[in-house]
Amino acid sequence: MMKKCLAITAVGFQQMFADPMYLIFTLALPLLLTWAMSFLPREAGVYEMALLGVLVMFVALNLLTSAGSILEEKQQGTWQRLRSSATPYRAIMAGYLLRFSLVAAVQALLLLLSGKLLFGAPWNQGYGELAVVLAVYIFAMTGLGLFLAGLFKTQGQVQAAATGIVLVGSMLGDIFFPMENPSTAIKFITAISPQSWAAHALKDILLQGAALASLVKPLLWMGGLGLLLLTAGLLRLKTEM
Amino acid sequence: MILEVKQLEKSFGARRAVAGINLLLNEGEVLGLLGPNGAGKTTTLAMIGGLLQPEAGSITIGGWDLQRHPLQAKALLGIVPQEPALYPQLSAAANLRFWGTMQGLQRSELNKAVAEALAVVGLTERARERVVNYSGGMKRRLNIAAGILHRPKLLIMDEPTVGVDPQSRNHIHETVKRLQCAGTAIIYTSHYVEEVEELCGRVLIMDAGKVVAAGTVAELLRAAGHAQELVIKVNRPHQAVLSRLTAIPGVREAVMVGQAFKLLTLKAEQVLPLAYEYLLSQGLQVSAIEIHKPNLESLFLKLTGKSLRDQ
Ligand SMILES: Nc1ncnc2c1ncn2[C@@H]1O[C@H](COP(=O)(O)OP(=O)(O)OP(=O)(O)O)[C@@H](O)[C@H]1O
Ligand SMILES: [Mg+2]
Numbered sequence: 001m002m003k004k005c006l007a008i009t010a011v012g013f014q015q016m017f018a019d020p021m022y023l024i025f026t027l028a029l030p031l032l033l034t035w036a037m038s039f040l041p042r043e044a045g046v047y048e049m050a051l052l053g054v055l056v057m058f059v060a061l062n063l064l065t066s067a068g069s070i071l072e073e074k075q076q077g078t079w080q081r082l083r084s085s086a087t088p089y090r091a092i093m094a095g096y097l098l099r100f101s102l103v104a105a106v107q108a109l110l111l112l113l114s115g116k117l118l119f120g121a122p123w124n125q126g127y128g129e130l131a132v133v134l135a136v137y138i139f140a141m142t143g144l145g146l147f148l149a150g151l152f153k154t155q156g157q158v159q160a161a162a163t164g165i166v167l168v169g170s171m172l173g174d175i176f177f178p179m180e181n182p183s184t185a186i187k188f189i190t191a192i193s194p195q196s197w198a199a200h201a202l203k204d205i206l207l208q209g210a211a212l213a214s215l216v217k218p219l220l221w222m223g224g225l226g227l228l229l230l231t232a233g234l235l236r237l238k239t240e241m
Numbered sequence: 242m243i244l245e246v247k248q249l250e251k252s253f254g255a256r257r258a259v260a261g262i263n264l265l266l267n268e269g270e271v272l273g274l275l276g277p278n279g280a281g282k283t284t285t286l287a288m289i290g291g292l293l294q295p296e297a298g299s300i301t302i303g304g305w306d307l308q309r310h311p312l313q314a315k316a317l318l319g320i321v322p323q324e325p326a327l328y329p330q331l332s333a334a335a336n337l338r339f340w341g342t343m344q345g346l347q348r349s350e351l352n353k354a355v356a357e358a359l360a361v362v363g364l365t366e367r368a369r370e371r372v373v374n375y376s377g378g379m380k381r382r383l384n385i386a387a388g389i390l391h392r393p394k395l396l397i398m399d400e401p402t403v404g405v406d407p408q409s410r411n412h413i414h415e416t417v418k419r420l421q422c423a424g425t426a427i428i429y430t431s432h433y434v435e436e437v438e439e440l441c442g443r444v445l446i447m448d449a450g451k452v453v454a455a456g457t458v459a460e461l462l463r464a465a466g467h468a469q470e471l472v473i474k475v476n477r478p479h480q481a482v483l484s485r486l487t488a489i490p491g492v493r494e495a496v497m498v499g500q501a502f503k504l505l506t507l508k509a510e511q512v513l514p515l516a517y518e519y520l521l522s523q524g525l526q527v528s529a530i531e532i533h534k535p536n537l538e539s540l541f542l543k544l545t546g547k548s549l550r551d552q
Pocket of ligand 2: 399
């Protein structure tokens with residue numbers, strides 16, 4: 001069971017690395033934006049916030065697209081072949097989820113490191129808290145991804161929805177630019193956006209050394225949302241061919 | 242008994258894709274599943290493969306109920322889907338190693354199983370190449386290799402020879418015969434009566450989700466009677482002409498298939514001149530005339546008034 005799960009993860013990696021567009025999209029593009037953000041004025045945390053904004057945006061887009069690749073596998077028939085093999089559903093899904101979260105974790109790590117080493121971001125504290133918040137955020141976005149994969153029929157639809165959700169959640173999430181007197185609608189979006197919660201929590205940790213005790217609210221919201229969406233997605237993908 | 246299917250049913254919305262199918266299959270038996278587009282063949286196979294939840298009925302593979310013991314049942318099963326289901330970016334060998342692992346082969350068995358499956362489908366030489374670079378026929382052969390890797394007791398083949406060149410088709414037929422000799426039970430779906438007559442001991446003919454005829458090829462041919470099938474190819478077939486052809490004395494059934502009219506008759510020698518004369522009088526050009534002895538196609542035509550193939 002463990003062996004099958006790891007084999008699914010490994011085949012997923014091989015598929016991904018065979019596609020240069022995927023690497024450009026998950027690493028080159030956010031690095032370019034991180035570089036661009038380094039020209040922002042270095043005051044009042046604006047620059048740091050923008051870097052973390054780029055990170056949460058691209059980690060989310062990566063996870064949603066990865067989950068959507070299950071729909072490509074359905075079209076290509078490999079999903080059906082997997083499901084008709086003597087492999088339990090939970091081993092199949094564990095294999096996929098392991099790959100998605102590993103890739104997202106490595107991506108986040110590379111973006112944080114390059115921000116610090118290449119572009120002078122002042123990250124030098126709270127690494128443990130950082131890991132916890134990132135893990136919970138990755139969990140939430142994986143849940144959203146599986147939910148979308150269960151909801152839609154094609155990877156194109158998932159990507160359209162993903163772009164919409166992540167752009168709105170980031171741009172209206174009080175991350176890249178401050179808003180004066182935002183409308184109730186915008187306030188609401190900020191209040192529910194996992195991108196906003198994650199970016200602010202990361203900033204509090206890295207710049208002010210915030211402890212987990214002060215981050216219970218974002219952790220609970222992201223964790224709860226993730227659990228709900230993940231469960232819905234898993235149930236739906238199990239029955240929906 | 243390797244497979245036992247009872248009263249299987251499945252609807253998509255208001256459409257009853259499978260409306261109460263029963264079938265039994267013994268070790269080493271090849272069962273042909275014939276039927277026109279949309280007859281419900283793939284849907285039936287998807288349920289046997291554990292991919293679709295049946296609405297009613299039961300499926301037992303090697304004594305294991307598919308609902309209650311899916312893993313044990315699926316371990317005996319191999320599938321060859323209608324469209325090749327492979328990872329295009331991986332090599333053929335890597336694909337097979339992966340599918341073998343998923344079917345529970347141990348590391349020690351894997352190399353041998355992969356090599357054997359590749360040899361069976363004649364792809365040993367091209368094993369290191371990525372599947373994207375394969376031709377359509379090669380993909381179909383690899384698709385078969387992925388289905389037989391773990392030596393399943395029951396193999397489901399959904400139209401494995403569609404769009405395949407004659408050479409690959411022969412190869413696939415040989416593979417089926419070899420597997421049968423080794424004791425594998427096979428369900429083989431197809432639109433082509435010739436290959437079903439050649440490969441399958443027993444045949445099930447489906448239409449609109451139901452079995453319309455079942456038996457050995459010999460039994461079914463007897464049921465087809467002595468009616469011959471008259472195929473007349475013309476330049477512009479149309480419906481009005483068809484109804485006049487149906488009215489010719491001695492014509493039992495008539496259908497239009499692609500560029501041809503197919504007439505079922507006991508008296509080809511009487512019907513043919515009348516039909517020919519009529520077609521000419523309508524200004525149609527006749528490009529070919531064939532007379533077939535009774536086959537499964539003519540049985541199907543007789544039973545349903547439809548043709549198995551659209552073209
Ligand atoms: N997922 C689905 N959703 C809705 N309708 C479906 C679905 N799958 C099959 N059908 C319908 O069920 C019927 C049977 O389809 P099926 O694919 O089983 O036919 P088939 O005998 O395999 O045909 P073909 O020879 O074209 O492969 C068809 O009318 C088809 O449109
Ligand atoms: Mg089909």
